[in-house]
Amino acid sequence: MAKSSTKFGQYILQALSYAVFMAVVWYFSVAPVYRHIDADQALVVIAFKHAGQLLEECRESTAEELANLPANMRKPMVCPRERSPILLEVLMDGEVLFSQTENPPGLYNDGSVSIYHSARVPVGKHQFELKLKDSVRSEGYSFTHNEERLLESAEILVINFNTEHGFVFK
Amino acid sequence: MRVNPLRRAYIAGESWFNLSFAGLNPLYHLGTLTFFFFWIILITGIYLFLPFKGSIDGAYHSVEWMTHKQWYVAGVMRSLHRYASDAAIITMLLHLFREFSQDRHRGTRWYSWVTGIPLLWMVVPLGITGYWLVWDQLAQYIATGSAQLLDAIPIFFGSMATNFLPGQISDRFFTLIEFLHLLGQPLVLVFALWFHVRRISNVNIMPPRGLAIGSFIALLALSLLKPAISHEQADLGIVPQTLNLDWFYLNIYPLLDYWTAGEVWLLTVGITVLLIFLPWLPPKRSKAAAVVDLDNCDGCKQCFEDCPYDAITVQARTDGKKHKHEVVVDPALCTGCGICVGACHSANPFRRAEKQLSPGIDMPGFPVHELRSQTLAAIEAMKGEHKILVYGCDHGYAMRQLHTDNTRGISLYCSGMLPPTMIGYALKNGADGVLVSGCRTNDCYNRFGERWTEMRIVSEREPHLRARVDHRHTISQGAGPTDRREIEQALIRLREKLVKLEQKANG
Structure with a gap:
C-alpha cells in the first residue's frame, strides 16, 4: 500500500515536472512579445550599389615607362583602376539622418560600393535632402535630390540610386 | 567536503528529479533526450x-x-x-x-x-x-x-x-x-x-x-x-x-x-x-594514465570493454606469450578513472605469489597493492562490533567524514576502480560489512564506474564477486557530495542487516 502510494506520488511529481517543462517551452517560444517598431514610427532604408568615378583619367605611357616593361607588356595607355570613395549625406527635415564615406572594395579599390542603411523615423510629413559625391576630381556633390514624403505607420520608404535617374523614392 | 555553490545548486535540482523520476532522472539523460528530440524533429520535418x-x-x-x-x-x-x-x-x-x-x-x-x-x-x-x-x-x-x-x-x-x-x-x-x-x-x-x-x-x-x-x-x-x-x-x-x-x-x-x-x-x-x-580556465591536473603490465595481462579485453573513454585498444600480442591479445592505453585519452583496474581479474588481493600485488593494468598514483594495504589498515583501525568498511570515490560523499570507531572509508578514484575480489578480501580480513558507495546512482562522474561495479557485485558483469563471498554483508548506495543522509541511512541499514545475520547465526 505504502509502495503504491509512493509510486502514485512519483507520477504526480513527474506530471508536474513535465507540465513545468512544457510551460517553459511554450512560453519562451512565443513570449515575451517583442515590439520591433513603435506604432508611430516608419522605416527609411537607403540601399543601392554604385561605383565611384575613376581616380585618374587614362593617360599615355611615357617612353621611360615603356622601356622598363617587357615588349609583350608594353601598352600605349595607362588606365588606373582605383575609384573614388562615395560620400553620401541624407538629411531629414534639416537634420542629418545618415552621413558616410565608403571606400571602394577590392584589392585595387575598384569595386562598387554597397550602401544599406535603415533608420526608424516618426510618421508624418518629412522633407528629405540627399547628396552624393562620387568623384574626387570634381568639387561639390555629383548628385542632389529634394523630396517631401508622408510616411505612415510601419511603412518602409526605400531610397534607391542609379546614375541614370539619380535618387529614386519607392 | 567543500562543494562550490554552483555545484551545490545543481545537485539540489537533481535531487528534485531523483525524487520524482527515481531511476529516470532526465538530468542524467540530457544528451540522449536531445537526440530523442532530434528524432522527433526529423520525422515531423519529413x-x-x-x-x-x-x-x-x-x-x-x-x-x-x-x-x-x-x-x-x-x-x-x-x-x-x-x-x-x-x-x-x-x-x-x-x-x-x-x-x-x-x-x-x-x-x-x-x-x-x-x-x-x-x-x-x-x-x-x-x-x-x-x-x-x-x-x-x-x-x-x-x-x-x-x-x-x-x-x-x-x-x-x-x-x-x-x-x-x-x-x-x-x-x-x-x-x-x-x-x-x-x-x-x-x-x-x-x-x-x-x-x-x-x-x-x-x-x-x-x-x-x-x-x-x-x-x-x-x-x-x-x-x-x-x-x-x-x-x-x-x-x-x-x-x-x-x-x-x-x-x-x-x-x-x-x-x-x-x-x-x-x-x-x-x-x-x-x-x-x-x-x-x-x-x-584553469587547466585540470590530470592523474597519471593507467599502465599495462604485460607480465600480468592475459589479454582478456575486459578493461577495453569497460573503459568509458575509449582510451584502451586491443592489439596482437607483442611479447611472445601464448595469449592472443594485449591491451594498450592511450595516455592522451585516459582520464585516470581506474575503472580498468576494477575490470582486471588479476587485480586480485588474494594473490600471494608476490609481495607486491601487480595486476595486468594499474594506476601509478593509486596502485592495487596500496588499496589492499589501506583496506587492511582501515580494518585494523576499527574497534567494536559490526565493523563496516566503506569504499567510496573522490567525486561522491567524502569518505573521511564517515570515520567512527567501527566505520572507515576509503576513497577511490572512482567506485568502478574497486576490484570485486577486494570486497571478499575485506570481509575475510575482519570487516563485518562492506558498503560500496560512489556517485549518485546513474550519475557516475566517469560515466559507468558505479554501474559496472554494481553489475560486478550482482554477477552480471566480469569480473564478478565470487559466489562463496557472503553477499548479505555487502550493500551499495550511490551518494553525491552532499548526500550525508543517504549514506548514513545506508550504514544504518547495513548494521541492522548485520545484527539480524548475527542473531540468526546464534540461533
Whole structure:
C-alpha cells in the first residue's frame, strides 16, 4: 500500500515536472512579445550599389615607362583602376539622418560600393535632402535630390540610386 | 567536503528529479533526450516537407493549410517540430551547464566539450532557417536581421539585405533555404555529433523508454493545447511591428535594434570563444594514465570493454606469450578513472605469489597493492562490533567524514576502480560489512564506474564477486557530495542487516 502510494506520488511529481517543462517551452517560444517598431514610427532604408568615378583619367605611357616593361607588356595607355570613395549625406527635415564615406572594395579599390542603411523615423510629413559625391576630381556633390514624403505607420520608404535617374523614392 | 555553490545548486535540482523520476532522472539523460528530440524533429520535418511549397506565396499558404485545414495531422506535426526544437535547446543548455558545474569538461574530457560548443552554432541557424521557410512577418524580420549580420562579415561583398527590399526577393531564395534547412545543415550537424561522441564508448542515442514516452506525451499535449501558428504573411513594404519571437532561437535579433551588427558578432563570438576555452580556465591536473603490465595481462579485453573513454585498444600480442591479445592505453585519452583496474581479474588481493600485488593494468598514483594495504589498515583501525568498511570515490560523499570507531572509508578514484575480489578480501580480513558507495546512482562522474561495479557485485558483469563471498554483508548506495543522509541511512541499514545475520547465526 505504502509502495503504491509512493509510486502514485512519483507520477504526480513527474506530471508536474513535465507540465513545468512544457510551460517553459511554450512560453519562451512565443513570449515575451517583442515590439520591433513603435506604432508611430516608419522605416527609411537607403540601399543601392554604385561605383565611384575613376581616380585618374587614362593617360599615355611615357617612353621611360615603356622601356622598363617587357615588349609583350608594353601598352600605349595607362588606365588606373582605383575609384573614388562615395560620400553620401541624407538629411531629414534639416537634420542629418545618415552621413558616410565608403571606400571602394577590392584589392585595387575598384569595386562598387554597397550602401544599406535603415533608420526608424516618426510618421508624418518629412522633407528629405540627399547628396552624393562620387568623384574626387570634381568639387561639390555629383548628385542632389529634394523630396517631401508622408510616411505612415510601419511603412518602409526605400531610397534607391542609379546614375541614370539619380535618387529614386519607392 | 567543500562543494562550490554552483555545484551545490545543481545537485539540489537533481535531487528534485531523483525524487520524482527515481531511476529516470532526465538530468542524467540530457544528451540522449536531445537526440530523442532530434528524432522527433526529423520525422515531423519529413512529413511537413511533403505538402510544403517552396515559393514566395506557396510557402506561407502551404504552412497555413497545414496549420488550419489539416490541423489534426500536419498542424500537430508542425507544433511537435517547433516544440521539440525548443526543448532540444533547453536540454542542450542544461547538458552544457551540467558538465560545467560538475567539472566534467576539463582534463582529457576537453574534447567532448570543445566539439560540443559548435553544435549550438549549428542547431541555432538550423532553427532560424526553419523560421524563414514559413515566410510570415517573423520570417521577414529574421531574414532582414540575418542579412544585416551577414553583411557585417567583411568577406562578403555587396549587401545581402537589399534582397529583402520590396520587389527584390525571388523563389530561388526558397530553394536555397530549403536546401540548407532540409539537407545541408542537418548533414553537417550529424557529422558534428559524430565528432562530439567520438571519444566516449558505449554511446547511447536513445533515452530510457519511460523518459522518451513521457517527453513525447508532454510535447504532444502541448501541441494540441497550444498549436504553433504563423504571423501575418510577410510584406516587404511594411515593417513587422510586434513579434512573438521564439527566444530559444531568435534571441540575438532584437540586439540589432540597439547595437551594430559588428557588436552583435563580437558578443556571440566572444561568448563562444570563452566557452571553448573553459576547460583550460584553469587547466585540470590530470592523474597519471593507467599502465599495462604485460607480465600480468592475459589479454582478456575486459578493461577495453569497460573503459568509458575509449582510451584502451586491443592489439596482437607483442611479447611472445601464448595469449592472443594485449591491451594498450592511450595516455592522451585516459582520464585516470581506474575503472580498468576494477575490470582486471588479476587485480586480485588474494594473490600471494608476490609481495607486491601487480595486476595486468594499474594506476601509478593509486596502485592495487596500496588499496589492499589501506583496506587492511582501515580494518585494523576499527574497534567494536559490526565493523563496516566503506569504499567510496573522490567525486561522491567524502569518505573521511564517515570515520567512527567501527566505520572507515576509503576513497577511490572512482567506485568502478574497486576490484570485486577486494570486497571478499575485506570481509575475510575482519570487516563485518562492506558498503560500496560512489556517485549518485546513474550519475557516475566517469560515466559507468558505479554501474559496472554494481553489475560486478550482482554477477552480471566480469569480473564478478565470487559466489562463496557472503553477499548479505555487502550493500551499495550511490551518494553525491552532499548526500550525508543517504549514506548514513545506508550504514544504518547495513548494521541492522548485520545484527539480524548475527542473531540468526546464534540461533
